[in-house]
Amino acid sequence: MRTTAKAMLMAFTILAVSGCAGRRAPAELPPVADSGYDANANTGGVANAVVPGSQADFVRSVSSDVIYFDTDRYNIDDIDRAALTSQAEWLRRYPNVRATVEGHADERGTREYNIALGERRANAARNFLISLGVDGARLNVISYGKERPVALGSDESAWAQNRRAVTVTVQ
Amino acid sequence: MQKLTYRCALVALTALGMGGGALMAQTAPQTAARPAATTPAPSPTPATPATPPRETVTGDLGAQARTSIVITGFATPDAVATPAGNTSALGIQIADVISADLERSGLYAPLGPGGLRLVPMGEVTAPQFDSWRPTGAESLVQGFVRADAAGNLTVGCYLYDMALGSELARNGFVVQPRDWRRAAHRCADAIYSRLSGEAPFFDSRIAYIAETGPKDARIKRLAIMDSDGANHRFITTGQSLAITPRYSPDYRYIAYVSYLGDRVRVYVYDVEAASQRAVYESSNPTFAPRWSPDGRFLLFSMSVAGNTDIYRIPIEGGTPRRLTDNPGIDVGGSFSPDGTRIVFESDRSGGQQIYVMNADGSSQQRISFGGGRYATPEWSPRGDLIAFTRISGNFRIGVMTPSGGGERLLTDDWQDEAPTWAPNGRLIQFFRTTQGRNGRSQIFQVDLTGVNLRRIPTPVDGSDPAWGPILP
Numbered sequence: 278m279r280t281t282a283k284a285m286l287m288a289f290t291i292l293a294v295s296g297c298a299g300r301r302a303p304a305e306l307p308p309v310a311d312s313g314y315d316a317n318a319n320t321g322g323v324a325n326a327v328v329p330g331s332q333a334d335f336v337r338s339v340s341s342d343v344i345y346f347d348t349d350r351y352n353i354d355d356i357d358r359a360a361l362t363s364q365a366e367w368l369r370r371y372p373n374v375r376a377t378v379e380g381h382a383d384e385r386g387t388r389e390y391n392i393a394l395g396e397r398r399a400n401a402a403r404n405f406l407i408s409l410g411v412d413g414a415r416l417n418v419i420s421y422g423k424e425r426p427v428a429l430g431s432d433e434s435a436w437a438q439n440r441r442a443v444t445v446t447v448q
Numbered sequence: 449m450q451k452l453t454y455r456c457a458l459v460a461l462t463a464l465g466m467g468g469g470a471l472m473a474q475t476a477p478q479t480a481a482r483p484a485a486t487t488p489a490p491s492p493t494p495a496t497p498a499t500p501p502r503e504t505v506t507g508d509l510g511a512q513a514r515t516s517i518v519i520t521g522f523a524t525p526d527a528v529a530t531p532a533g534n535t536s537a538l539g540i541q542i543a544d545v546i547s548a549d550l551e552r553s554g555l556y557a558p559l560g561p562g563g564l565r566l567v568p569m570g571e572v573t574a575p576q577f578d579s580w581r582p583t584g585a586e587s588l589v590q591g592f593v594r595a596d597a598a599g600n601l602t603v604g605c606y607l608y609d610m611a612l613g614s615e616l617a618r619n620g621f622v623v624q625p626r627d628w629r630r631a632a633h634r635c636a637d638a639i640y641s642r643l644s645g646e647a648p649f650f651d652s653r654i655a656y657i658a659e660t661g662p663k664d665a666r667i668k669r670l671a672i673m674d675s676d677g678a679n680h681r682f683i684t685t686g687q688s689l690a691i692t693p694r695y696s697p698d699y700r701y702i703a704y705v706s707y708l709g710d711r712v713r714v715y716v717y718d719v720e721a722a723s724q725r726a727v728y729e730s731s732n733p734t735f736a737p738r739w740s741p742d743g744r745f746l747l748f749s750m751s752v753a754g755n756t757d758i759y760r761i762p763i764e765g766g767t768p769r770r771l772t773d774n775p776g777i778d779v780g781g782s783f784s785p786d787g788t789r790i791v792f793e794s795d796r797s798g799g800q801q802i803y804v805m806n807a808d809g810s811s812q813q814r815i816s817f818g819g820g821r822y823a824t825p826e827w828s829p830r831g832d833l834i835a836f837t838r839i840s841g842n843f844r845i846g847v848m849t850p851s852g853g854g855e856r857l858l859t860d861d862w863q864d865e866a867p868t869w870a871p872n873g874r875l876i877q878f879f880r881t882t883q884g885r886n887g888r889s890q891i892f893q894v895d896l897t898g899v900n901l902r903r904i905p906t907p908v909d910g911s912d913p914a915w916g917p918i919l920p
Contacts, residue, residue: 387823389736393756393777400754431883
């Protein structure tokens with residue numbers, strides 16, 4: 278089981294590196310500057326030295342810290358499972374690190390509904406992490422609705438990137 | 449700190465004469481101008497009033513369909529300095545506010561006060577109808593502003609029918625000088641009500657969200673302003689996201705959602721005390737606050753393990769009562785004016801639709817059945833209509849009856865969202881968002897015909913307007 282998961286993680290790491298983020302994931306990923314999460318921002322030490330257990334270590338270690346959703350949906354599909362499985366592995370390795378799962382929606386929804394929708398998405402991700410053995414007490418949830426898009430355009434590609442749940446470690 | 453407890457007393461003009469000599473006759477329109485002090489000031493130009501930018505009119509009744517009204521600069525018996533400026537300048541500014549209000553209603557084509565001759569004090573109650581006939585106007589508005597020894601302003605406001613040559617309405621308002629715009633709004637309300645038969649709405653305020661900054665890091669601040677955009681004030685600093693405000697019916701509080709401390713929570717902000725408290729202590733997010741018409745209860749939506757339902761809580765706090773119990777997203781809500789029913793949105797059928805229920809949560813019933821989705825229902829203060837956002841391609845503002853009939857869409861743009869009713873239920877404000885990386889949100893207003901559409905000017909971009917009732 279563990280070996281399978283590792284193999285999947287490897288496979289998806291390769292996919293992520295090659296820029297092919299999967300079936301439902303957005304065709305284009307936003308430029309790094311727009312991502313909102315600077316992988317180098319939290320190294321906690323010398324430049325280029327990633328501290329184990331840090332946010333940078335988390336982002337580098339998991340197949341993806343983001344999962345994506347279809348319009349108005351919040352189900353976890355196979356690609357999401359692989360990403361969340363890699364997240365759960367990392368979180369089990371660092372049991373003292375807490376995390377927040379952020380739920381987001383695209384701009385083509387009304388504001389309050391989108392907050393509720395982001396809650397659904399973040400909770401779906403959180404529940405899956407718990408099912409993989411992560412203590413729920415370590416996992417916060419917050420929905421930003423459509424307030425914090427990562428892609429700024431008003432087209433299907435941008436909206437697909439914004440319908441997401443992002444796991445962020447609390448350092 | 450500006451207070452919302454304005455003093456704005458309605459006084460019978462017939463009683464005013466006792467103060468500073470007979471300013472006007474009550475019954476005899478022929479009363480001559482008082483001698484001496486009626487010489488018009490040589491320069492009628494007001495000292496550059498700080499008028500907000502004009503609205504952008506994007507749709508309009510043709511001028512011929514609007515009732516033409518002459519509005520003359522208000523006279524003053526004595527040009528006196530007040531904290532709000534000289535009464536002679538105030539007279540022009542008050543007429544300017546009345547003129548702008550009536551124009552913005554979409555029903556009237558005001559003429560003046562700019563470009564019109566100054567009316568001396570004595571002529572206020574003895575209008576020279578013949579001198580205004582060349583304008584072709586159907587109505588004439590005149591008035592006066594007077595400072596009294598106690599430091600208050602008295603504003604008298606007269607509406608005349610040009611064809612009949614008779615008085616239609618007279619009103620007087622005593623205000624502190626800083627509230628001079630309220631006297632103008634109340635005068636405009638009296639004129640609007642007398643001519644249209646509709647309830648007033650100008651003397652009211654709006655809470656909204658002021659927006660600045662880039663799309664992915666937008667700064668959103670709670671702000672308030674008069675119904676015409678004047679007396680604007682920012683309330684929150686923008687350090688935390690603020691969204692979806694609602695004025696309490698008495699204007700003492702604003703309920704809104706803040707992301708303070710990286711949590712999503714409903715706060716009740718005390719306008720006078722400039723303090724706030726969370727309405728319900730919970731680890732679950734609370735959002736979408738709505739006041740009951742009597743101001744004693746708040747509705748809010750709360751997500752528990754990802755499932756959102758609507759709750760009701762006494763304003764002083766306590767145990768919330770859950771009104772919906774459904775695995776779908778039940779969110780928002782808006783009380784009927786009598787407080788007995790609530791309209792809300794739910795995606796229990798698979799997409800957002802509009803439902804009504806009793807105020808205790810019983811008898812939940814779907815009322816929207818058109819194509820697409822229906823969201824953000826708001827019950828009209830008149831009770832006759834429900835405004836909503838319809839999502840079907842574009843996001844459009846529409847209205848339907850509380851039983852779901854008579855649907856009419858009032859706007860058609862890329863993304864119009866979140867209607868809020870004018871106190872009289874005849875106009876709707878909402879926010880319009882434009883597409884793309886530089887997309888922005890601005891506040892617009894439309895009347896129930898859908899014809900009179902215009903942008904409401906705000907110092908920066910705006911969203912989530914929430915119109916309060918007529919000021920107490």
